[in-house]
Amino acid sequence: NDWRLEECTLYVTLEPCQMCSGAIIQARVQRVVVGCMNPKAGCAGSILNLLDMQEFNHQAELATGVLEEECSTMMKQFFKELREKQKKMRAK
16 A cells, blocks of 8 residues: 555566666665666666666665576567568558
């Protein structure tokens, strides 16, 4: 009965962006487990780590690279299929 997720672990396929990292901090998520990193927009270690900034009132534990190869493959496949679908839609 609370909006905080203080004793929760969040598992994500792709490293959170700045907006998602902010929501994680605001919700007081205890731990974040990341599959693959996002060097273009990641804010849990790639560009910066918002989850561990001492200036915020909460920090989240972070584990990265968990099932990294599987997550990376899954993300690449998803976007490949999305591009193919969009290409077919444009051809119609």
